[in-house]
Amino acid sequence: MKRPRRELLERILHTEVRNITPYRRNWYIETAQMHWIAKRMHTGRLQWWCRVDNELRQRGFQAMLPICSDGQNWLLTPFIKGKSGKYSRxxxxxxxxxxxxxxxxxxxxxxxxxxxxxxxxxxxxxxxxxxxxxxxxxxxxxxxxxxxxxxxxxxxxxxxxxxxxxxxxxxxxxxxxxxxxxxxxxxxxxxxxxxxxxxxxxxxxxxxxxxxxxxxxxxxxxxxxxxxxxxxxxxxxxxxxxxxxxxxxxxxxxxxxxxxxxxxxxxxxxxxxxxxxxxxxxxxxxxxxxxxxxxxxxxxxxxxxxxxxxxxxx
Structure with a gap:
């Protein structure tokens, strides 16, 4: 599991990165303001999804976590405290x-x-x-x-x-x-x-x-x-x-x-x-x-x- 470079994350987030730790096959990123999850993706799929994500938001669908990306390999979303859904509820x-x-x-x-x-x-x-x-x-x-x-x-x-x-x-x-x-x-x-x-x-x-x-x-x-x-x-x-x-x-x-x-x-x-x-x-x-x-x-x-x-x- 390839670790994201600290300097790359800081360019994406425009802030100092304090810590990078593994989290469920992804990476948990700590900054002074908030925490993020960094996920590595194939370049073609990442670029395609960023365009789709932007278009969905422009059309009014907002029930997705906001994203940041380098446009090449890394997709970042805010870390949200909560729990997974249950289909029994x-x-x-x-x-x-x-x-x-x-x-x-x-x-x-x-x-x-x-x-x-x-x-x-x-x-x-x-x-x-x-x-x-x-x-x-x-x-x-x-x-x-x-x-x-x-x-x-x-x-x-x-x-x-x-x-x-x-x-x-x-x-x-x-x-x-x-x-x-x-x-x-x-x-x-x-x-x-x-x-x-x-x-x-x-x-x-x-x-x-x-x-x-x-x-x-x-x-x-x-x-x-x-x-x-x-x-x-x-x-x-x-x-x-x-x-x-x-x-x-x-x-x-x-x-x-x-x-x-x-x-x-x-x-x-x-x-x-x-x-x-x-x-x-x-x-x-x-x-x-x-x-x-x-x-x-x-x-x-x-x-x-x-x-x-x-x-x-x-």
């Missing part, structure tokens, strides 16, 4: 989803051109997740411990659920719609884990960590956040209704977006993500956290299916 979720809808509404048809790198759009990410899970399932006898036992018991069933969902998505114009959203420069966050919401001590809610943001199908964000929230709340229909109503109170969804989201709910994305993360020993995937979550998903499988049946008529 419904009073916070309602505010979060309205912020997401405002982020989407503001981030449509932006002027900033797409990055030169090839896009990795929603339909591609869903297909890859299904394929990666299948590869883990093919070598299930080599997966050790409780994860291996769990996959032997239910892995095939979850794979077939995912395959059936993918076949439904292929019958929808998902691929075409993703490219339309990309070409129209519609912004999606694409990593709406609960820790990417920050709630300050004054209860201000911030959407953070835009490293994966890109032009893409915004319905993917709605599905991702809603499915994580619903998993935390036992696939309660009232929670789902609250979520979707709160979103549409800010940005109404089109008929096709609703159809895509309703179909995506049938894709066991969280199950696939946690299994692949553990099996491939990815960073930030730990047995003590992921395995209980997988067990919870399995235990609420019937509730998940009932919810999916109901949402079809949304």
């Amino acid at each position: 419904l009073e916070d979720v309602k505010s979060m989803v309205k912020i997401l809808a405002a982020f989407h509404q503001t981030g449509r048809e932006l002027w900033t051109p797409p990055r030169k790198e090839a896009a990795f759009l929603l339909y591609q990410r869903v297909a890859e997740r299904l394929a990666r899970f299948y590869q883990v399932l093919r070598r299930v006898n080599k997966v050790e411990g409780d994860l291996g036992k769990l996959l032997v018991k239910v892995g095939k069933d979850f794979y077939l659920e995912g395959l059936r969902c993918w076949e439904k998505l292929e019958r929808l114009p998902l691929k075409e719609f993703c490219y339309q959203e990309y070409e129209r420069r519609c912004l999606a966050h694409r990593d709406l884990a609960s820790h990417n919401w920050l709630i300050g001590e004054d209860r201000t809610i911030w959407l953070i960590d835009f490293e994966t943001a890109d032009y893409d199908c915004q319905a993917g964000d709605v599905w991702q956040m809603a499915s994580r929230m619903l998993t935390e709340n036992d696939w309660n229909e009232d929670c789902g209704e609250m979520f979707l109503n709160a979103y549409e109170s800010v940005r109404p969804l089109s008929w096709l977006e609703k159809k895509i989201i309703a179909t995506l709910f049938q894709f066991p994305n969280d199950f696939f993500r946690e299994v692949v993360g553990l099996a491939e020993k990815k960073r930030n995937f730990y047995t003590q956290h992921s395995l209980p979550y997988l067990v919870k998903i399995i235990e609420h499988r019937d509730k998940w299916k009932e919810f999916c049946k109901g949402i079809v008529y949304w």
Whole structure:
């Protein structure tokens, strides 16, 4: 993890830097006035995001931490005392989803051109997740411990659920719609884990960590956040209704977006993500956290299916 140079930080912040210490794969920067978090990014992505960030603020979206940058490698944001969001706290979720809808509404048809790198759009990410899970399932006898036992018991069933969902998505114009959203420069966050919401001590809610943001199908964000929230709340229909109503109170969804989201709910994305993360020993995937979550998903499988049946008529 490369350490930022003190003199570079002082040029960016226009003040003396007193201390630089590691902080969650980033750097904690202390100055006399305030404290900052410094994050290293690829030059092309950093420059693109700085332009997008500026355009969003000019259009009125302010639920992002202010940024400073050298325009090459380092992005700095103020250090805010607070806590990560929790999708089990419904009073916070309602505010979060309205912020997401405002982020989407503001981030449509932006002027900033797409990055030169090839896009990795929603339909591609869903297909890859299904394929990666299948590869883990093919070598299930080599997966050790409780994860291996769990996959032997239910892995095939979850794979077939995912395959059936993918076949439904292929019958929808998902691929075409993703490219339309990309070409129209519609912004999606694409990593709406609960820790990417920050709630300050004054209860201000911030959407953070835009490293994966890109032009893409915004319905993917709605599905991702809603499915994580619903998993935390036992696939309660009232929670789902609250979520979707709160979103549409800010940005109404089109008929096709609703159809895509309703179909995506049938894709066991969280199950696939946690299994692949553990099996491939990815960073930030730990047995003590992921395995209980997988067990919870399995235990609420019937509730998940009932919810999916109901949402079809949304």
